Amino acid sequence: MSRLPLQGLLVLEFSQYLSGPSAGLRLADLGARVIKVERPQTGDAGRRLSIKNLWTDDSSMLFHTINRNKESYTADLKNADDLALVKKLIEKADVLTHNFRPGIMEKVGLGYSEVIKLNSRIIYGAISGYGKEGPWKNRPGQDLLLQSMSGLAYTTGNAKDNPMPFGLAIADNLCGSQLVQGILSALIRRHKTGTGALIEVSLLESLLDFQFELLTTYHSSGKLPKRSNVNNGHPLLHAPYGIYATTDGHIAIAMVDINQLAKAIGCNELMAYDQKVAFSLRDEIKTVLAKHLSTQSAAYWLEKLHAKDLWAMEVLDWERLTKLEAYKCLQMEQTITTTQGKNITTTRCPIRINGERIFSPKPAPQLGEHTEAINRELIGRKV
Amino acid sequence: MKPLQDIIVVDFSQFLSGPSAGLRLADMGAQVIKIERTGIGDICRQLYVSNVMIEGESTIFHAINRNKQSYAADLKNAEDLEKVKKIIAQADVLMHNFRPGVMERLGLDYETVKAINPQIVYAEVSGYGNEGPWKDLPGQDLLLQAVSGLTWLSSNRSDSPTPMGVAVVDILAGTHIAQGILAALLQRTITNEGSLVQVSMLESILDFQFEVLTCFYNDGRELPVRSEINNGHAYLSAPYGIYKTADGYLALAMGNITQLATLLQCHPLRNFTNTAEWFEKRDEIKTILANHLLARDTDAWLAVLEPADIWCAKVLDYDTLVQENGYQMLNMELKVKTSNGLSITTTRCPIRIDGEIFTSGIGAPLLGEHNEQIEEQFGLKKEPISDYEV
Numbered sequence: 001m002s003r004l005p006l007q008g009l010l011v012l013e014f015s016q017y018l019s020g021p022s023a024g025l026r027l028a029d030l031g032a033r034v035i036k037v038e039r040p041q042t043g044d045a046g047r048r049l050s051i052k053n054l055w056t057d058d059s060s061m062l063f064h065t066i067n068r069n070k071e072s073y074t075a076d077l078k079n080a081d082d083l084a085l086v087k088k089l090i091e092k093a094d095v096l097t098h099n100f101r102p103g104i105m106e107k108v109g110l111g112y113s114e115v116i117k118l119n120s121r122i123i124y125g126a127i128s129g130y131g132k133e134g135p136w137k138n139r140p141g142q143d144l145l146l147q148s149m150s151g152l153a154y155t156t157g158n159a160k161d162n163p164m165p166f167g168l169a170i171a172d173n174l175c176g177s178q179l180v181q182g183i184l185s186a187l188i189r190r191h192k193t194g195t196g197a198l199i200e201v202s203l204l205e206s207l208l209d210f211q212f213e214l215l216t217t218y219h220s221s222g223k224l225p226k227r228s229n230v231n232n233g234h235p236l237l238h239a240p241y242g243i244y245a246t247t248d249g250h251i252a253i254a255m256v257d258i259n260q261l262a263k264a265i266g267c268n269e270l271m272a273y274d275q276k277v278a279f280s281l282r283d284e285i286k287t288v289l290a291k292h293l294s295t296q297s298a299a300y301w302l303e304k305l306h307a308k309d310l311w312a313m314e315v316l317d318w319e320r321l322t323k324l325e326a327y328k329c330l331q332m333e334q335t336i337t338t339t340q341g342k343n344i345t346t347t348r349c350p351i352r353i354n355g356e357r358i359f360s361p362k363p364a365p366q367l368g369e370h371t372e373a374i375n376r377e378l379i380g381r382k383v
Numbered sequence: 384m385k386p387l388q389d390i391i392v393v394d395f396s397q398f399l400s401g402p403s404a405g406l407r408l409a410d411m412g413a414q415v416i417k418i419e420r421t422g423i424g425d426i427c428r429q430l431y432v433s434n435v436m437i438e439g440e441s442t443i444f445h446a447i448n449r450n451k452q453s454y455a456a457d458l459k460n461a462e463d464l465e466k467v468k469k470i471i472a473q474a475d476v477l478m479h480n481f482r483p484g485v486m487e488r489l490g491l492d493y494e495t496v497k498a499i500n501p502q503i504v505y506a507e508v509s510g511y512g513n514e515g516p517w518k519d520l521p522g523q524d525l526l527l528q529a530v531s532g533l534t535w536l537s538s539n540r541s542d543s544p545t546p547m548g549v550a551v552v553d554i555l556a557g558t559h560i561a562q563g564i565l566a567a568l569l570q571r572t573i574t575n576e577g578s579l580v581q582v583s584m585l586e587s588i589l590d591f592q593f594e595v596l597t598c599f600y601n602d603g604r605e606l607p608v609r610s611e612i613n614n615g616h617a618y619l620s621a622p623y624g625i626y627k628t629a630d631g632y633l634a635l636a637m638g639n640i641t642q643l644a645t646l647l648q649c650h651p652l653r654n655f656t657n658t659a660e661w662f663e664k665r666d667e668i669k670t671i672l673a674n675h676l677l678a679r680d681t682d683a684w685l686a687v688l689e690p691a692d693i694w695c696a697k698v699l700d701y702d703t704l705v706q707e708n709g710y711q712m713l714n715m716e717l718k719v720k721t722s723n724g725l726s727i728t729t730t731r732c733p734i735r736i737d738g739e740i741f742t743s744g745i746g747a748p749l750l751g752e753h754n755e756q757i758e759e760q761f762g763l764k765k766e767p768i769s770d771y772e773v
């Protein structure tokens with residue numbers, strides 16, 4: 001790619017774990033230079049957090065996944081000399097992000113009001129768990145806990161199941177995305193006004209925003225959304241919306257007219273229902289449908305449904321998906337060589353610009369790997 | 384000043400993915416003009432969910448399209464198309480989420496639009512990208528969840544593949560297209576050139592799985608294994624999950640099992656001193672924990688766990704959440720008024736700028752509500768015939 005859109009931007013990332021660093025990764029992939037400012041010896045706590053106990057070197061594979069395409073600068077913010085150097089970096093930066101609990105950055109003298117004195121054009125992005133005020137402000141901003149507190153755990157699974165979390169860090173991911181949107185908007189404004197901005201997002205507000213359809217419906221009706229008793233796909237949606245077992249796997253059926261569906265799959269029992277009762281009798285309809293679909297293979301049903309242009313797809317796992325041309329043609333994978341010479345395959349940025357996919361071969365940094373070079377280059381410090 | 388003030392977005396998109404991006408841009412100050420089909424409009428107007436409707440239109444249409452304008456046009460009518468092209472000529476962003484080929488047939492493909500307005504950021508959301516065997520298939524949220532492997536991550540091991548109960552693919556694709564649009568607008572301030580920005584729902588939902596897919600790619604292509612009970616994340620150790628208590632539910636995130644054994648006075652857990660077992664024997668540990676936690680109320684457990692800084696929380700539904708001071712402090716609810724005067728409570732933009740929240744009270748537009756105003760703004764009105772010509 002000739003020029004990435006964020007080329008020339010300098011981002012200082014004080015963030016750890018996933019929410020802030022996922023924002024940093026997106027900015028890096030879109031062309032920004034992202035420098036992680038990390039604590040000596042330990043660094044981003046995400047370096048020590050592994051999933052499935054997978055390690056790439058001293059750091060977890062998870063850390064390598066989230067922090068590729070970045071540099072690392074170590075500084076002890078409680079040490080005056082180090083802090084002075086960090087302040088010099090801040091003078092040069094366009095963006096700063098952090099996801100410490102409220103008050104921590106202020107304590108080391110890097111709160112927004114201090115930082116704008118150093119650099120009035122900076123965009124200061126702060127992530128919190130629950131906002132910086134209120135009774136929850138010091139609670140741990142951890143993904144599962146936010147899912148549990150925001151009502152989200154009552155959207156997945158069937159009505160009789162326990163509240164069920166999404167099996168991925170949805171709060172972290174969405175909050176990182178909102179931060180990117182806020183930062184980029186503020187940079188656009190800075191071009192007109194010359195002024196910086198404070199951008200604040202929280203995991204809780206991000207998850208409430210995510211549930212905006214459900215919450216608006218809740219506020220209108222005063223009734224809690226209810227997961228269907230069987231084959232729940234979405235609490236607000238009528239039958240047949242959900243995933244169904246066949247003799248050899250599962251198929252997903254989205255919004256489809258009940259009569260059309262009954263005809264397409266030749267289900268006489270389903271003919272007794274129509275679209276008017278597709279919500280009120282959804283459990284009954286889904287039960288009839290589930291029984292009927294369990295008699296033939298996934299391919300058999302999909303052929304019948306697709307022949308009538310009805311919205312259905314087979315449920316795949318990664319093993320089967322990654323073998324398909326529909327996946328391969330995306331070229332979603334990229335292989336990166338770490339500084340210690342190990343190859344890791346991971347995903348690329350999902351956004352294409354001017355028809356081109358964005359790949360980046362730059363690996364995640366070793367802790368402090370770029371401290372000296374950055375001191376020389378950006379601070380002009382003689383070594 | 385709102386950050387995107389003066390930015391004009393011409394939005395042809397429907398349903399949720401594109402419109403959710405348009406909403407965020409509108410929240411941050413952009414003028415978002417929905418171009419809708421005369422007589423019908425955004426199909427989402429008729430997409431009823433549950434049994435709740437507002438003014439005969441679906442609640443979700445109102446939630447997604449507040450703070451926008453509506454311009455009704457028949458793009459197959461030459462005169463209407465000409466007017467829309469004149470709007471495009473003065474716009475900063477064009478967005479659509481039609482299936483591949485539709486904009487080409489309408490004569491509004493990127494090359495044509497770029498010729499009209501070289502500085503425009505042209506953004507498109509597709510289901511599966513513009514190439515490959517799936518390109519013409521409907522880009523629908525549940526179907527994308529189904530094909531992307533996502534349904535093998537939630538719920539317990541012996542359960543069926545389980546979709547996430549919110550339109551997560553639409554929303555993520557919406558955030559990605561918004562990011563691409565904003566990055567391209569920022570670039571334009573330097574290069575003075577527009578861009579084509581493309582996102583597909585499939586790439587977006589793969590990106591969401593980037594951590595666990597990276598495990599799969601590098602760890603011998605082993606598929607995720609959900610825990611047998613109380614699954615919270617297929618790749619995480621016990622106790623990660625949600626547990627039933629005597630009066631409700633308790634969430635426990637990453638935690639030290641032996642410390643939990645002591646705090647909860649759960650003696651059988653004391654034997655799990657080897658941290659590797661917390662993953663390998665997570666089903667066993669979770670079973671012990673699940674039985675033990677049934678004995679007391681959620682608050683009683685929290686009273687023991689919270690002072691010790693254990694990552695835990697009470698599980699709330701909307702009824703209990705909205706009673707909490709921690710929720711009310713956020714002022715997350717927003718009242719908007721529709722053009723018919725009806726008041727609707729929805730959520731506001733989750734981004735705060737310079738300490739301020741955005742609370743525009745403008746509701747979703749009626750179909751074609753802003754035709755007159757927009758024709759005025761973009762100089763599309765026919766000149767009145769002058770007296771001299773009569």
